[in-house]
Amino acid sequence: MKVYDLGLRPKLDAMLCFHALAHLGREGLTLVSPASTIACVGYFQDTREVIDLDFCLKNGLEVMRREVGGGAVLLDSGQVFYNLILRMDNPLVPPTVDGVYRKFSEAPIKTYGDLGVEVSFRPINDLVTRDGRKIAGEGGADIGRCMVFVGSIIMDFDYELMPNILKVPDEKFRDKFHKSLSENLTTLRRETGRLVPREEVVGALKRRFGEVLGPLREAPLDDELRAKMRELETRFRSDEFLFRKIRKPVARETRVRExxxxxxxxxxxxxxxxxxxxxxxxxxxxxxxxxxxxxxxxxxxxxxxxxxxxxxxxxxxxxxxxxxxxxxxxxxxxxxxxxxxxxxxxxxxx
Amino acid sequence: MKIANYDLPDELYYHGEHAWAKLEDDGRVRVGMNDFFQQAAGDVVYVDLPFEDDDVSAGETCGKVQSSKWVGKLVAPISGTIVEVNEDLEGESALINKDPYGAGWIMVIQPSDWESEKAALMQGDAVASWMKDEMKKAEEGG
Known part of the structure; x- marks a missing residue:
C-alpha cells in the first residue's frame, strides 16, 4: 500500500489528493495538512446557507465542498488528515459503514494513545477521550470504484474562528456554539499540555495504519495524480459544484460531537x-x-x-x-x- | 427469500451494487436498494435523487445517499429513461430503511432493453449464492 506523506499543501491540495486517487481508482493513504485555512462543507450541504461567505472572503479563507458526508468543518494546519482510499473489492474493506469506521479507526485511536491520550471509538463516527470529549470526527464516501475513509488528528484548533465561518441567526447563538465547541471538542494540545510536533503525529499514523493495512511504501505525487488534482480543482472551484443546487436542503445540522x-x-x-x-x-x-x-x-x-x-x-x-x-x-x-x-x-x- | 438477516423477495431482480428491479405490468421497471444495502448503510438521512427524464446506463451512479456521514451510491440496475422518482424520500429518507421494497422505492425507469439486460441481473439461486459471498466478505473484512 502506498502512503503519500504530503506535508503542508497549499490551497485545496490537501483535499484534492484523496479525491484524485479515488477518481482514478487507485489505492493509497494520504497524510496531509492544509497550509492555509479552509471552510469545507459536506457533499449534501447548501454552501450559501451554511457558510458565512462574506466572512470567509474578508479573511482570506478558501471555501470548498468535499465529496464526503457530514457537516461544515474547519481545516487548517493544526490538523493532520488521514485519508484512506481502497477499492471496494479489496478484502480489507468491511461491507458495512459501521464496520469501516470501527476497523480503520483503530489506527488513529492507537496513534492518539502513542501520543499520550487515551481515546475510544464512539458510534457512529467520533473518537472521544475518556471524559467524552470529541477529538476526531470521521467521514467517508463511495467514490467511483473506491471507498474513502477520512479523519484527522487534531493537534490544535481555532475555537474562535470556527463559529465565525458559519451562518448563525444571531450573536447569542454564535456565543452558544463557541461555548459548546470549547466544552465538547478537545485537542492534543489541550490533553497533553504541549504542541505535539507534526512529524511525531505523522510517524505514529504511518506505524499504526501499517498494522492495519500491511507494509506502507512511501510514494510521491506522480504526474497522473497531479493532473487529476488540477482537473478536480477546476470542478471544485466552479460555482456549479460549490454552490450546487441541493434538491431539498436537509434541516441543517452542525454536530459538535455525538x-x-x-x-x-x-x-x-x-x-x-x-x-x-x-x-x-x-x-x-x-x-x-x-x-x-x-x-x-x-x-x-x-x-x-x-x-x-x-x-x-x-x-x-x-x-x-x-x-x-x-x-x-x-x-x-x-x-x-x-x-x-x-x-x-x-x-x-x- | 430470507438469507440470514436479509429479506430478498423472490420476484425481484438484483444488481451486484444492491439495487433491485421489478418489472411492472406497464413495462416500466421500479427500482430501489435492497435490505442488505440499507442495513449496511445504517440510517439514511438524505437522498440525492436523480431527475426525471434523465437517461441512465446499467451500473451507472444516478444518485447518492448519506448515512452516518457516509456518502453512498445509488446505482441504476438497468439502462433507460427515468420516468418517475420517489419524492416522498425527500421528506422522509428513512423510508429506504423502513420499507426498502415498498414505500422506500427510488425511481421508475422506462427500460431501453429490459429483455437482454435482465440476464445480467440476479434472481433465484444466483441471489442466494451472491448474498452468501457478500456475507462472507462481511465476516472477513469486518
Missing part, C-alpha cells in the same frame, strides 16, 4: 417564512431561536414560545405538545403559522 448538535431549517408557512435554529444536547432541545416574516400578536410572545420549546425532547410529539400547550395557555396569535410549521422548520416533520 450527542451535541445545532439544527436549523426554514419552512414556508401560509402565514410567512419561518426560520428555526436549535441546540440539541443528548436529544433534548437546549436552546432555540425563531425568526421569520410571519405575524405574531403580541410580538413579545416569541420569547415565551422559545422558552416553551426549550427542554423538550427533540422529537415531533413532545415539541408539538410544547408548542400547542403554549398556544393553549396564552393569547398569542400567529395567523397562518401552526405547530406543524415550526416542526418542519426544526427538521421534525415527516
Amino acid at each position: 450527542g451535541v448538535r445545532f439544527v436549523d431549517g426554514i419552512h414556508k408557512a401560509p402565514g410567512g417564512l419561518l426560520s428555526c435554529y436549535a441546540e440539541v444536547v443528548e436529544d433534548v432541545i437546549d436552546g432555540v431561536s425563531i425568526t421569520g416574516d410571519f405575524t405574531m400578536v403580541p410580538r413579545a410572545g416569541l420569547e415565551g414560545l422559545e422558552g416553551a420549546i426549550v427542554g423538550a425532547p427533540y422529537e415531533p410529539r413532545p415539541v408539538r405538545d410544547a408548542i400547542e400547550n403554549f398556544y393553549g395557555k396564552t393569547h398569542v396569535d400567529t395567523p397562518g403559522v401552526e405547530a406543524g410549521h415550526y416542526l418542519a422548520a426544526l427538521g421534525l416533520a415527516g
